[in-house]
Amino acid sequence: MNPAQQQAVRYLDGPSLVLAGAGSGKTRVITSKISYLVGQCGYEPKSVFAVTFTNKAASEMRERLIKMLGAERVLELNISTFHSLGVRMLREESKAAGLKTGFSVMDAQDCFGLIQSLVASTDKARLKAIQQQISLWKNALLDPDAATHSAQNAMMMDAARVYHSYQTSLRAYQAVDFDDLIMLPCQLLADNEDVREKWQNRIRHLLIDEYQDTNACQYELMRHLTGVRAMFTAVGDDDQAIYGWRGATMQNLARLQDDYPVLKLIKLEQNYRSTQTILAAANHLITRNPKLFPKQLWSDLGTGEAISVSRMDGELEQAQAVAIRLSAARTEKRATWKDFAVLYRSNQQARAMEQALRDLRIPYTVSGGQSFFDKAEVRDILAYLRLVANEQDDPAFIRAATTPRRGIGQATLQALGEYAAKRHISMFAAACEQGAQAAINPKQLQALQTFVGFLQRYAMRASQPASREHVATLLDELMAAINYEHYLYDVSSDDRAARMRWQTVLELLDWLKSRATESNWSLSELVQHVALITMLERQGEQSPDAVTLSTLHAAKGLEFPHVYLIGVEEGLLPHLGRESDEDSLAGGPERIEEERRLMYVGITRAQRSLHLTWCARRRRGGQDQACEISRFVAEMGLEQQPAVADPGASLTPKGRLDMLKAMLLKPGAS
Numbered sequence: 001m002n003p004a005q006q007q008a009v010r011y012l013d014g015p016s017l018v019l020a021g022a023g024s025g026k027t028r029v030i031t032s033k034i035s036y037l038v039g040q041c042g043y044e045p046k047s048v049f050a051v052t053f054t055n056k057a058a059s060e061m062r063e064r065l066i067k068m069l070g071a072e073r074v075l076e077l078n079i080s081t082f083h084s085l086g087v088r089m090l091r092e093e094s095k096a097a098g099l100k101t102g103f104s105v106m107d108a109q110d111c112f113g114l115i116q117s118l119v120a121s122t123d124k125a126r127l128k129a130i131q132q133q134i135s136l137w138k139n140a141l142l143d144p145d146a147a148t149h150s151a152q153n154a155m156m157m158d159a160a161r162v163y164h165s166y167q168t169s170l171r172a173y174q175a176v177d178f179d180d181l182i183m184l185p186c187q188l189l190a191d192n193e194d195v196r197e198k199w200q201n202r203i204r205h206l207l208i209d210e211y212q213d214t215n216a217c218q219y220e221l222m223r224h225l226t227g228v229r230a231m232f233t234a235v236g237d238d239d240q241a242i243y244g245w246r247g248a249t250m251q252n253l254a255r256l257q258d259d260y261p262v263l264k265l266i267k268l269e270q271n272y273r274s275t276q277t278i279l280a281a282a283n284h285l286i287t288r289n290p291k292l293f294p295k296q297l298w299s300d301l302g303t304g305e306a307i308s309v310s311r312m313d314g315e316l317e318q319a320q321a322v323a324i325r326l327s328a329a330r331t332e333k334r335a336t337w338k339d340f341a342v343l344y345r346s347n348q349q350a351r352a353m354e355q356a357l358r359d360l361r362i363p364y365t366v367s368g369g370q371s372f373f374d375k376a377e378v379r380d381i382l383a384y385l386r387l388v389a390n391e392q393d394d395p396a397f398i399r400a401a402t403t404p405r406r407g408i409g410q411a412t413l414q415a416l417g418e419y420a421a422k423r424h425i426s427m428f429a430a431a432c433e434q435g436a437q438a439a440i441n442p443k444q445l446q447a448l449q450t451f452v453g454f455l456q457r458y459a460m461r462a463s464q465p466a467s468r469e470h471v472a473t474l475l476d477e478l479m480a481a482i483n484y485e486h487y488l489y490d491v492s493s494d495d496r497a498a499r500m501r502w503q504t505v506l507e508l509l510d511w512l513k514s515r516a517t518e519s520n521w522s523l524s525e526l527v528q529h530v531a532l533i534t535m536l537e538r539q540g541e542q543s544p545d546a547v548t549l550s551t552l553h554a555a556k557g558l559e560f561p562h563v564y565l566i567g568v569e570e571g572l573l574p575h576l577g578r579e580s581d582e583d584s585l586a587g588g589p590e591r592i593e594e595e596r597r598l599m600y601v602g603i604t605r606a607q608r609s610l611h612l613t614w615c616a617r618r619r620r621g622g623q624d625q626a627c628e629i630s631r632f633v634a635e636m637g638l639e640q641q642p643a644v645a646d647p648g649a650s651l652t653p654k655g656r657l658d659m660l661k662a663m664l665l666k667p668g669a670s
Ligand SMILES: Nc1ncnc2c1ncn2[C@@H]1O[C@H](COP(=O)(O)OP(=O)(O)OP(=O)(O)O)[C@@H](O)[C@H]1O
Pocket: 001, 002, 005, 020, 021, 022, 023, 024, 025, 026, 027, 028, 029, 237, 240, 271, 272, 273, 556, 557, 558, 559, 604
C-alpha cells in the first residue's frame, strides 16, 4: 500500500471519497479497509457492509478477504450488490413494505412480458422505450403520479399511463422488479423511522465501489443507511462513468461534497495494473473529455509491448484472426487462456467471435451477454417446467399462463394475485380456490381452469420415477399441448426468425432429454437441476481456464494480462446507432463523452498487451457497408499500422480457416 492508499484505509473520522483513475487500487483499498476494520479495529464483521457493482465483483472481494481474515469471519461480512442488499432488506422488512415474505423478483424479461400484455402491442421499440422510461423514473424515485406530472411529451404520457397499471399489476402479484429493489427500501427508510434506526444502528461502516455509476435512488439509499453519522467510504472514477443511459449520474460525485462538507477527499495517482504504453494511450484519450476532477495517473511497470492496431476485411476475418493470434500468443507467452479477454461494444459482436473460438477449440466464457438460458423461447419453456416442479413460482405462473396467449388476461391475473397475497398462497393455488374464482369473468375462468387442470395432470406424471422414454414423451407432449411452434410463427417478425427460435427450442429439448437419460432423472428432478445450472452459468463459474468474451460494460473493474478490443469503428465505438435500447437517450456531446469513457474502461483493463482491430466492411441491415476506423484510435495517439502480409489473403474464408487450423493444431503447436 502506498501512503495515499494507507491514508484511505485508516481514515475513520468521517465520510471519505477516494477519487482515482483506473487501476490505482481503489477496489484494493476497499478490501484492505474491510480487513483493517475487522482485523485491527475490532469491528464486528456483521457491522461492516460493502456494496459492489456485480455479483462477480462481490465474490472476488470475498475470496480475497478469506485469505486475509479467514472464512469464518468473511461469512458474517455483508458484501453484496446494491440489488442483493435491497432484496435482503425487503425480505426482512416485508411486513413494513407491504409485501408477503415470499414475494417474487421479476427480471427484465418477465417485466417486458408484463408491459407487453398491458399495452397489447407488438411494437418492440415502443415497448422497450416504455420499459426504459419506467426504469428511469424509478431510479429518480418518481412514483406513477409524479411521473405523470413530469411527463413532457406524448411518449412520456403514454409511458406514465403504463407505469400506473404496471405498478398495480406488480403489487397484485406480490412481485417487484429490479428497480424496486432499490426504490422500495429507499422509500421504506425514508418513511419508517423504526426501520431506519434499526438499519443505521446495524451498519457501522459502509463501503461502496464504482461510486461513479450510482443513480439518484442508490445515492438516497446510501444516505438513509448511513444517517447523520455518515460513516462511509466511497471509491470511484468519474472517467469511468458508463451508465448515464441507465440513469446514473456523475453529479453524485459532486453532490457528495455538497451534502457532506466534512467529506475527506483522497486521490490515488499510481497505476499498478498497466504498462506505461497502455496508460499513456488511455490518458491521451481521456484528456479529450471535460474534467470534473483533474488527475494524473502514472505507472512504473515499464514501456512493455506496443499497442497493435489492425485493419480487418470484415467481421468473419476479424474473428478468425483474433482467435488465431490469441492462440499463438498463448504459446509464445506461455500464458493460460484466462489471461486473455476479447472485449466489444455490443452483444451481437460475440457471435462471430464465439464461432471462431469454437472452430479452433479454444475454451471461452461469455460474460455480460445473452446466454442461451436468457433467450425468450428457452425461458418460456422453462417457465412451464419450473411451474411443474414448484407451483409456488409466481413469475413462472404468470409467464406460462400468458405465453402463448390462451385468453387469460391481466384482470384475471391481478385478481389471482390479490387473492393470493391476502391468503399468503401462490397464484397457482389461488387459481384452484373458489374464493378467487368468484372474482373472475366466466370466459376467462374457463380458460384458467383448462390451463390449471392441464398443469396438475402434467405435474402428477412428471413426478413419477423416470425412464428415458418417459421424460422425452412428456416434453414432446408439452410442446404439442401448448402448440409452441405455431406460436413462434405467430409472434416472430418473419419465418426465418421463427425457424431459428424453434431450432433453439429443439436444442433445449435435446439437451434436457440427454441430461435426464444420463442421470435417470424424473422431469421434476431434471428441472431443479436446470435451475442450478443456469445459476452457475450466470456466475461464469463453469470453465476455470477460458478466454473471457465480454461487453465493455460488463468488463468494468476487471483486469486481464492481454486484451483484444474488437470492432473499433466509427458508429460502433463510439456507438451511434439508434436501434438498440441503450440508445434512446439524447445524443449530443455527452453521448460521445460517455462512449469515450467506455473506450477508456476498455483500454485500462489491459495489463501487459493491448490489441485493437477494426473492420473495413460490415453487414448492416442486410447490406455490406464500408466502415471507418474509430476516431478514438487517433485520440489515443496511435496510428494504424501497415497491414501485415497475410499468407491466406487470397483464400476464401473457409479455405483460410482450414489452412490456419492445420498450422495451429499440428502436433507441437501448443
Ligand atoms: N499498492 C499496491 N501495490 C501493488 N499492487 C497494487 C497496489 N494497489 C493495487 N495494486 C494492484 O493493482 C491492480 C489494480 O487495482 P484495483 O483493481 O484495486 O484498481 P481500481 O482502482 O479498483 O481499478 P478500476 O478503476 O479499474 O476498478 C490490482 O491487480 C491490484 O492488486
